[in-house]
Amino acid sequence: MTPPARILVTGATGAVGSAVVRALDAAGHETHGVSRRGGAGPRRHAWSIGAQEPPATLRGPWHAVVHCAGDTRWNLPAERAEAANVGPLKALLTATGAATHFVHLSSSYVTGLRGDTVSEVPDDYRNSYEWSKAAAERLVHALRDSADIVRFPIVMGARADGFLDRYSGFFWLPSALCSGAVPALVAEEKGVMDMVSTDDVAAHVVRLLADGPPAGRRLTVLGRGDRARRVDETFDTVRNALNSWRAEHGVPALDRLPYVAPEQWNRFYLPFAEEHLDRGQLTRITALRAYQGYLSVTEPFEVTDRVPDTALVLHRSIRRWAETHEASARRVPRPWGT
Ligand SMILES: NC(=O)c1ccc[n+]([C@@H]2O[C@H](COP(=O)([O-])OP(=O)(O)OC[C@H]3O[C@@H](n4cnc5c(N)ncnc54)[C@H](OP(=O)(O)O)[C@@H]3O)[C@@H](O)[C@H]2O)c1
Structure with missing residues (x-):
């Protein structure tokens, strides 16, 4: 995909989404960011995905959609975690054409206690966050022939100065x-505590989009792995x-x-x-x-792309x-x- 491509980034005010938007803008793309409350500046929109229809300006087609929206809290009741991490994804996948390069952001912890995302049983995961993110990955597999799924562990700020747009979790x-x-x-x-910088995730997304949509569902896992x-x-x-x-x-x-x-x-x-x-x-x-x-x-997590x-x-x-x-x-x- 060559710039300027028209790209939708969800969760654009979040810790990860903000960095992804900046990196895509810097790569010369026409990036539109959405979040529930919207953000300051042009091409920043308010859209509560899953709960509202998209505003007219946000209807496709998109060259790419990068789905960063989510709720990373570990202690939500199961139905709220599902509403936050599965419902919006379903709405987005349904509204996105097959030609769009879809990138779904997931978590390294998504494999829970069993080491895979197959189980629908909450007890096979450490918490409702992991359980709902595993359900989200299964949904991507069920509804898309082609998509990128990107897993990564705990997110820290920018490499140069530690800057983060939002602090949560850790x-x-x-x-x-x-x-x-x-x-x-x-x-x-x-024990191991794997981490990445927001820069690592953002640069990875830019690279994936430059390569174009994969032939099937492509999983990449960022982190330090056994290091x-x-x-x-x-x-x-x-x-x-x-x-x-x-x-x-x-x-x-x-x-x-x-x-x-x-x-x-x-x-x-x-x-x-x-x-x-x-x-x-x-x-x-x-x-x-x-x-x-x-x-x-x-x-340690098995990584495909060591940061x-x-x-x-x-x-x-x-x-x-x-x-x-x-x-x-x-x-x-x-x-x-x-
Ligand atoms: N942070 C980590 O350590 C970490 C680690 C591994 C994976 N991840 C994954 O990375 C992704 C981004 O996480 P993050 O840390 O950047 O989260 P975050 O800082 O909490 O930001 C969440 C973003 O999603 C938006 N959002 C949530 N629900 C939405 C909805 N229904 N419609 C529209 N926007 C919605 C929020 O908008 P408002 O502010 O307007 O509510 C905000 O922009 C998630 O998928 C998460 O699972 C994060």
């Missing part, structure tokens, strides 16, 4: 460390980044938290905590549970988070039990 961690919301890191210390950082290295990078920012702002350094293996936590600490902690502490502990699965991945190292990207993204969330980054953790 950025619960620096916030929790600064507020003292977690008494211990419930994680497999030597991904370990959980303990990741936590150290996060803490070092926060502490470097805190030192510059006269805020005391954060201590290293102890690790507790997830099984140990669930069997011994949690029942004890449920008996002895106050409601606020218990709410935070319960919220923490949603993240446990992600901190306990011991098998450059992400340690510096993580450091820069956390510093950037601190700069943009100063009140949270300045907090001094209150010891538990006081």
